Amino acid sequence: MMNPSLLAEFRDQGYVIGKDILDPETALKPVIDEYAEAVGRLARTGVHGGPPVELDADAAPVDRLLHLMRETHGACFQALDITLPMEDDILPDTPLHLGPAVFRLLRNEALLDAVEAFIGPEILSNPVQHMRIKPPERAISEKNRAHTLTLTGRTFWHQDLAVVTEDADDTDLISAWIPLNEATAENGCLLVVPGSHRRGLVRHCDTPAYQGIPDDVVGEHRVPLPVSPGDVIFLHPLIMHASLPNLSDGGRWSFDLRYSPADMPTGRRWYPDFLARSRSRPGDELTDPGEWAASWRAARRTLAGRERPRFHRWDPADPLCA
Ligand SMILES: O=C(O)CCC(=O)C(=O)O
Ligand SMILES: [Fe+2]
Numbered sequence: 001m002m003n004p005s006l007l008a009e010f011r012d013q014g015y016v017i018g019k020d021i022l023d024p025e026t027a028l029k030p031v032i033d034e035y036a037e038a039v040g041r042l043a044r045t046g047v048h049g050g051p052p053v054e055l056d057a058d059a060a061p062v063d064r065l066l067h068l069m070r071e072t073h074g075a076c077f078q079a080l081d082i083t084l085p086m087e088d089d090i091l092p093d094t095p096l097h098l099g100p101a102v103f104r105l106l107r108n109e110a111l112l113d114a115v116e117a118f119i120g121p122e123i124l125s126n127p128v129q130h131m132r133i134k135p136p137e138r139a140i141s142e143k144n145r146a147h148t149l150t151l152t153g154r155t156f157w158h159q160d161l162a163v164v165t166e167d168a169d170d171t172d173l174i175s176a177w178i179p180l181n182e183a184t185a186e187n188g189c190l191l192v193v194p195g196s197h198r199r200g201l202v203r204h205c206d207t208p209a210y211q212g213i214p215d216d217v218v219g220e221h222r223v224p225l226p227v228s229p230g231d232v233i234f235l236h237p238l239i240m241h242a243s244l245p246n247l248s249d250g251g252r253w254s255f256d257l258r259y260s261p262a263d264m265p266t267g268r269r270w271y272p273d274f275l276a277r278s279r280s281r282p283g284d285e286l287t288d289p290g291e292w293a294a295s296w297r298a299a300r301r302t303l304a305g306r307e308r309p310r311f312h313r314w315d316p317a318d319p320l321c322a
Contacts, residue, residue: 002117010118014197014239017225018232021110028180028229031255034101035080035131036061039068042079047072062181066135066251082129082255083271084300092304097131098293106257107287111176111232112277115259118234119172121279122262125286126173127271128164134188134252137245154188155243156212159197160235160258162204164267166313169201171264177233180253185224188246190233192223197238205321206312213240214321270308272299 002018010016022028039061043053053071055064068076078085079095082102088094105111106125115123134153160175161168183189196218204212218240225233235241246252259276260266266273272295274286286292314321 002114007117010234010236013194014236015192015194015225015241016234017227018114018234020230021114021232022105022108022178022230023110024229027105027108027110028178030101031099031105032061032180034099035065035097038080038097038099039065039076042072042076043068047076047079050075062133062251062253065133065253066139069133069135070139077133080131080133082131083127084296084303089305090300090303090308092301094300094304096296096300098289098296100289102131102255103289103292105178105255106292107276107285111257112259114232114234115174115176116277118174119259119261121277123275123277124260124262124264124266124273125276126258126260126266127268127273128160128173128258128266130256132252132254132256134243134246136187136249136251137247154245155241157215157218157240157242158204158212159201159238159240161201161237161267162313164237165265165269167265167269168260168267171237171260171267173237173258173260173267175233175235175237176257176259177227177235178255178257179227179229179231180255181251182226182228183252183254184226184248185244186246187248187250187252188244189227189252190225191242191244192225192235193218193221193240194223196240197236199238199240201238202240203318203320204312204314205318206314206316207318207321210321212242218242270299270303272296 006016043055046052053068080097082097084090084096202213202217227233262275275284278285
């Protein structure tokens with residue numbers, strides 16, 4: 001659990017690994033099962049009008065997911081992510097995954113106990129959240145690469161505060177990075193620059209030439225964070241981090257969730273948040289997975305076909321990013 005020395009480490013280093021916070025059997029397996037079902041459903045129906053995909057019933061869930069990714073050239077991914085797309089247009093029927101097992105993970109007691117130690121007892125589930133599946137680099141064809149850049153490829157250097165709107169600059173945002181299978185240096189685990197949260201928010205590039213924090217700003221001191229299912233990596237919103245390429249033969253599968261204090265802006269106000277824990281008004285906690293799913297569908301209806309606020313605050317034409 002979050003003993004004081006782990007908290008001190010977090011403040012000092014900008015990240016900490018919480019070992020064995022989640023029970024793989026009761027916290028992670030239901031999510032994996034829920035995804036196995038969703039993958040099976042997408043394979044049967046086909047994706048975006050494509051043909052059904054045959055899956056090996058004996059293969060592990062992560063391998064069936066990878067197979068579906070490969071066969072659909074990444075097109076199945078949006079239906080499995082737990083948020084609406086940030087870049088692509090939102091349509092009235094843009095699919096996303098809103099299953100009750102994921103909702104229960106968002107509200108997991110042990111996870112919220114740890115989060116409470118960092119940001120206090122009034123906790124919003126912040127809508128900046130993703131499921132990520134990183135296929136082996138060598139299995140990604142050129143055709144698939146376009147689809148699989150941000151959430152399924154190597155993650156470029158960034159600070160999480162850079163992907164929320166400026167109204168959240170003072171929000172105590174905390175990221176919880178949750179592996180569903182072993183995350184290793186070989187299969188593309190997270191990489192951090194210890195202590196970099198003390199450097200403040202730095203310029204991020206978003207040009208064809210350069211994505212994220214330029215290499216020379218990141219510097220040389222980069223530490224890989226291999227973790228196992230059950231562990232949770234907590235990240236400060238200003239820690240510089242990235243992920244390694246997946247050079248293994250298997251998939252790297254993870255969730256990243258975010259939490260923030262109930263009275264502070266989430267940084268994505270056009271997406272739904274919910275009160276995951278409140279010691280002062282426990283009756284207002286959201287406990288119904290159906291209501292959670294409905295809140296995302298309502299956001300989708302509102303946003304379909306509309307311009308969304310920009311969430312990158314940097315000038316894409318910045319000459320320093322050329
Ligand atoms: O999983 C990754 O590759 C990157 C995750 C990340 O940037 C985050 O959790 O904030
Ligand atoms: Fe991040």
